[in-house]
Amino acid sequence: MDENELVAASRDGSVSAFNQLVVAYQEAVYNVAYRVLGDREAAADATQEAFLSAYQGIKGFRGGSFRAWLFRIVTNACYDLLRTRKRRPAVSLEELASNPSGAWSPLVPGESPDDYVLRRELNREIQAGLCRLPPEQRLAVVLCDVQGFSYEEIALVTRTSVGTVKSRLSRGREHLRDYLLSCRELLSSGKRLTR
Secondary structure: OOHHHHHHHHHOOOHHHHHHHHHHHHHHHHHHHHHHHOOHHHHHHHHHHHHHHHHHHHHHOOOOOHHHHHHHHHHHHHHHHHHHHHHOOOOOHHHHHHOOOOOOOOOOOOOOHHHHHHHHHHHHHHHHHHHHOOHHHHHHHHHHHHOOOOHHHHHHHHOOOHHHHHHHHHHHHHHHHHHHHOOHHHHHHOOOOOO
8 A cells, every 4th residue: 555545544444554654654753753852762752642643633634745744743742842841851860871871873884983982972962963953943954954854845844934944944054063063073083064
């Protein structure tokens, strides 16, 4: 079945069809949630909440881009968690105890230990830079530069105009670039950003 058939079957109550949509999108949805929230557990919560909301609301899906509709739902779930976090900031002690330096990533074949450490540090700084952006800019940068969404798709997800998307992307990229340029020692391994 193609995506449109899976959506139609899901709207008719097929759990199996909806599960196929979940399998198709779960990695991308989680990745967006993680990049927006900067926390694995919160991203997993937002992902679960997004799929639950999508399942409950699939009968109300009126057509168009299912992908944009689904990412709008995960965006809302992320914004809800950000608002909650703002009201009640918390740090997961379990996360700190199990992995005090951030997300684990395996060695790339042929990668030296030094390159591995530099890559991990650069990834950490990119995520830190993303987390410093206002949520709207962060989401635009993640959807465009990480997920490869078009400006039009981002406008659908964020319910804004293409001009607003371009503006948020421009500002977000500029702030992220400035942040990364302030971390020049990480970029000495041949990865350079230009002004």
